[in-house]
Amino acid sequence: MRNTDAITLTRFRASFADPHLLLEAVKRLKQEGYPIIDTYSPFPVHGMDEAIGLKPSRLPRACLAFGLLGLATALGVQIWTSAYDYPLIVGGKPLVSLPAFIPVSFELTVLFAGLGVVASLFVASGMRPKFKVPDLHPGVNDDRFVVAGEIQAGASFTVVQSLMASLGALETELLVEDKSQTDHSLLDREAKPLAFLLAAIPAVLVLAALPLLNRNYLKRNLAWDGGMMAPVAYQSFDPHPSLPGGQVLQTPPAGTVSRKGLVPLPFGPGKVEAERAGLELKNPFQPSQENFSRGKLVYDRSCAACHGLDGDNNSSVIVARGLLAPAILVAPVVRNMPDGLLFHVATFGGPQKMKGLGDLISRDDRWKVVLYIRELQRAAAPKPLPAPAPSPSTGATS
Amino acid sequence: MKPNQVFSVPSRDLTRPQFPTLAEIGEKFRLGAWTLSGLGLLMLGIGLATSPLHAWANVLMTAFNLTCVGLGGLFLLAIQSTTGARWSDPILKAHRAMPALLPIAGLMMLALWFGADTLYPWARPEAHGDHLLKGRLVWLNRPFFFGRILLFFGLWILLGRRIVQRGKGSAVFILVFGVTFVLANFDWIMTLEPAWNSTIFAIYGFSGMFLQGIAIVTISAIVLRRVGLLPEISKAQNHDLGKLLFAFSCFWAYIWLSQFLLVWYANIPEETAPIRLMLNSKWTPFFYLNLVLNFGLPFVMLLQRKAKTNERVLMVACFTVLAGHWLDLYLMVLPPVLKGASPSFGFSEVGGILLQFGLGHMACWPVFMKDVNPEQELPQAG
Numbered sequence: 001m002r003n004t005d006a007i008t009l010t011r012f013r014a015s016f017a018d019p020h021l022l023l024e025a026v027k028r029l030k031q032e033g034y035p036i037i038d039t040y041s042p043f044p045v046h047g048m049d050e051a052i053g054l055k056p057s058r059l060p061r062a063c064l065a066f067g068l069l070g071l072a073t074a075l076g077v078q079i080w081t082s083a084y085d086y087p088l089i090v091g092g093k094p095l096v097s098l099p100a101f102i103p104v105s106f107e108l109t110v111l112f113a114g115l116g117v118v119a120s121l122f123v124a125s126g127m128r129p130k131f132k133v134p135d136l137h138p139g140v141n142d143d144r145f146v147v148a149g150e151i152q153a154g155a156s157f158t159v160v161q162s163l164m165a166s167l168g169a170l171e172t173e174l175l176v177e178d179k180s181q182t183d184h185s186l187l188d189r190e191a192k193p194l195a196f197l198l199a200a201i202p203a204v205l206v207l208a209a210l211p212l213l214n215r216n217y218l219k220r221n222l223a224w225d226g227g228m229m230a231p232v233a234y235q236s237f238d239p240h241p242s243l244p245g246g247q248v249l250q251t252p253p254a255g256t257v258s259r260k261g262l263v264p265l266p267f268g269p270g271k272v273e274a275e276r277a278g279l280e281l282k283n284p285f286q287p288s289q290e291n292f293s294r295g296k297l298v299y300d301r302s303c304a305a306c307h308g309l310d311g312d313n314n315s316s317v318i319v320a321r322g323l324l325a326p327a328i329l330v331a332p333v334v335r336n337m338p339d340g341l342l343f344h345v346a347t348f349g350g351p352q353k354m355k356g357l358g359d360l361i362s363r364d365d366r367w368k369v370v371l372y373i374r375e376l377q378r379a380a381a382p383k384p385l386p387a388p389a390p391s392p393s394t395g396a397t398s
Numbered sequence: 399m400k401p402n403q404v405f406s407v408p409s410r411d412l413t414r415p416q417f418p419t420l421a422e423i424g425e426k427f428r429l430g431a432w433t434l435s436g437l438g439l440l441m442l443g444i445g446l447a448t449s450p451l452h453a454w455a456n457v458l459m460t461a462f463n464l465t466c467v468g469l470g471g472l473f474l475l476a477i478q479s480t481t482g483a484r485w486s487d488p489i490l491k492a493h494r495a496m497p498a499l500l501p502i503a504g505l506m507m508l509a510l511w512f513g514a515d516t517l518y519p520w521a522r523p524e525a526h527g528d529h530l531l532k533g534r535l536v537w538l539n540r541p542f543f544f545g546r547i548l549l550f551f552g553l554w555i556l557l558g559r560r561i562v563q564r565g566k567g568s569a570v571f572i573l574v575f576g577v578t579f580v581l582a583n584f585d586w587i588m589t590l591e592p593a594w595n596s597t598i599f600a601i602y603g604f605s606g607m608f609l610q611g612i613a614i615v616t617i618s619a620i621v622l623r624r625v626g627l628l629p630e631i632s633k634a635q636n637h638d639l640g641k642l643l644f645a646f647s648c649f650w651a652y653i654w655l656s657q658f659l660l661v662w663y664a665n666i667p668e669e670t671a672p673i674r675l676m677l678n679s680k681w682t683p684f685f686y687l688n689l690v691l692n693f694g695l696p697f698v699m700l701l702q703r704k705a706k707t708n709e710r711v712l713m714v715a716c717f718t719v720l721a722g723h724w725l726d727l728y729l730m731v732l733p734p735v736l737k738g739a740s741p742s743f744g745f746s747e748v749g750g751i752l753l754q755f756g757l758g759h760m761a762c763w764p765v766f767m768k769d770v771n772p773e774q775e776l777p778q779a780g
Contacts, residue, residue, distance in 0.1 A: 046634075047634070056703065056704075060702075060703065064701075091663065091665065092665070093663075099655075099658065099659055099662050099663070100659075100663065102655055102659065103659070
């Protein structure tokens with residue numbers, strides 16, 4: 001640091017209109033032994049650093065250090081997040097797949113190096129808000145090329161002035177230190193506690209982030225619902241203000257072939273649903289020879305093995321084997337069940353052992369089987385002719 | 399005003415007796431060039447007799463590389479002329495000789511007429527039955543292909559002559575170069591494997607070409623200053639060349655990664671096949687060596703400012719880049735030609751390399767000799 005009081009009247013500056021004149025002047029001043037303080041120009045003058053005799057800048061080292069820091073940060077964050085903290089295979093690549101990390105690493109290296117070296121420059125050169133070069137020539141931002149130097153003890157200003165004039169200087173003058181300006185800087189005032197507070201913000205942020213790094217996988221995570229859990233899209237059966245028909249689901253075009261067969265069956269498995277089916281469903285098929293024959297065919301194939309060809313368990317295979325007997329279809333209990341309930345049992349299975357056959361037998365066929373079972377019951381009815389009287393009272397409510 | 403005088407390092411004085419005269423140096427260069435070219439041709443001949451596949455591939459590599467050298471010099475010259483650069487004035491003489499290679503390179507490319515069916519699948523008769531090639535045969539057929547070669551070289555030589563002799567037409571050349579060099583890369587190298595394509599391939603080729611061009615300019619500048627032919631070259635020029643070399647080495651790596659990363663990540667079978675071969679075969683070490691030679695070593699070597707002004711470090715870096723560019727081309731040309739066979743280094747490869755050095759000197763030297771004539775005034779940038 002220079003002692004500004006001592007040299008206040010021994011400094012001079014000379015301004016030129018041409019960078020090459022400035023370069024020549026600097027070289028001449030060096031030759032004559034005048035210490036050069038600095039030069040100021042609107043743009044960097046090629047070769048000026050060497051002419052003043054500046055030592056090579058140490059900023060590249062800071063640049064390298066910040067670059068390496070950026071590289072380490074980028075690689076560290078990427079490897080840690082994608083391979084350790086939340087291992088997730090993306091695109092079938094290995095967890096630590098370096099080629100994929102290169103773009104981010106490159107960008108962060110450049111970012112850290114760039115910002116870091118600028119910050120280092122500010123710190124190293126004492127640049128801060130309201131910092132002003134003392135008594136700077138106003139033209140150096142425009143068209144003037146200025147050199148500032150010191151007059152050694154014993155030399156007089158007039159000698160310097162004539163020397164500079166001979167080298168083409170537009171003007172040469174003594175520098176007067178403007179002390180009032182140097183007192184306004186942020187760091188020179190009582191601002192140090194504030195500066196420390198500002199510097200502490202990143203540290204506090206890092207500390208606040210520590211719990212995030214220390215996660216317990218056995219505990220349920222707090223989920224951040226970014227709105228993705230509740231879709232804003234319309235659902236199929238929602239009403240719609242502007243679509244034809246006033247609802248989202250549209251009638252398929254004429255001639256569309258259904259992939260599944262029929263409209264959805266709005267029932268699930270279970271006893272409650274079965275009773276609801278019994279109340280709500282009607283057999284869409286009327287008794288006819290054709291429907292009976294189809295029903296018989298399906299019944300003989302799929303049902304008769306357990307329930308017997310006549311629905312009375314007589315020819316049942318599993319009964320013959322001594323296993324659990326299925327419901328007797330021609331018994332009054334079954335006879336009094338509504339069609340819909342039988343249909344539901346055929347679709348989803350019975351209360352005990354019977355499996356649902358809904359995915360094996362088509363819906364139409366199940367209804368026709370129900371028709372056929374009614375026919376079987378009618379055929380079996382004459383034998384217990386006196387029985388019909390008590391049966392409604394027992395079966396109607398089941 | 400001569401800003402370079404400030405840092406000029408002591409250069410050799412031609413009048414002092416311990417240094418060879420211009421004529422003596424010229425004689426040595428010429429002798430060396432003829433010997434190298436003769437040896438190279440001989441080796442290529444042996445290669446052609448023993449393994450035509452390798453020989454033709456190396457003819458293509460040699461021709462392409464000589465084109466790259468010529469265009470590299472021309473392109474540098476054109477840029478400096480368009481931007482009105484002054485830093486390069488002392489080294490322009492080294493650039494100006496390089497385009498002299500273009501006619502020789504063009505002749506070598508035309509010589510591929512006889513080896514086209516060995517190298518290019520689309521030039522074989524059975525290509526007409528290949529459904530992958532059917533549509534591409536409109537563009538890829540012998541008359542049109544060699545017609546394009548003639549057109550490209552014609553344009554380059556004509557525009558290049560205008561730039562070198564009169565210092566004019568640089569902007570036009572840069573525009574023409576942009577289109578023609580892209581097509582040349584696609585035509586000559588990428589169609590070795592006609593079913594594979596990469597849209598960045600030409601830029602990749604350009605980055606390698608430019609990097610090599612800078613390396614050759616740097617080598618010539620240093621060598622010529624050492625023998626005292628370009629005494630005005632100073633440390634400042636070395637530093638600038640070092641910076642260019644460093645920057646474009648990084649640029650090459652950037653483009654290399656841009657091509658590799660997309661293919662690697664997307665993993666589309668038709669694109670991945672060549673990369674897969676590179677990553678899982680005897681080519682793998684060379685695949686990585688390519689990165690080290692073109693990017694890794696120059697990057698580490700030239701990172702420091704001191705290194706960029708040090709002639710010895712610069713020379714090593716430049717020759718590393720030259721070797722790297724040769725390997726780069728080798729990896730572009732040979733795997734598709736050999737159809738997945740292991741890499742080999744034989745007569746043809748040695749012949750190709752010798753021929754490159756020999757022809758390079760033979761073509762550039764006379765032009766350069768004319769330029770270093772003190773009475774010759776260089777045309778100023780327009």
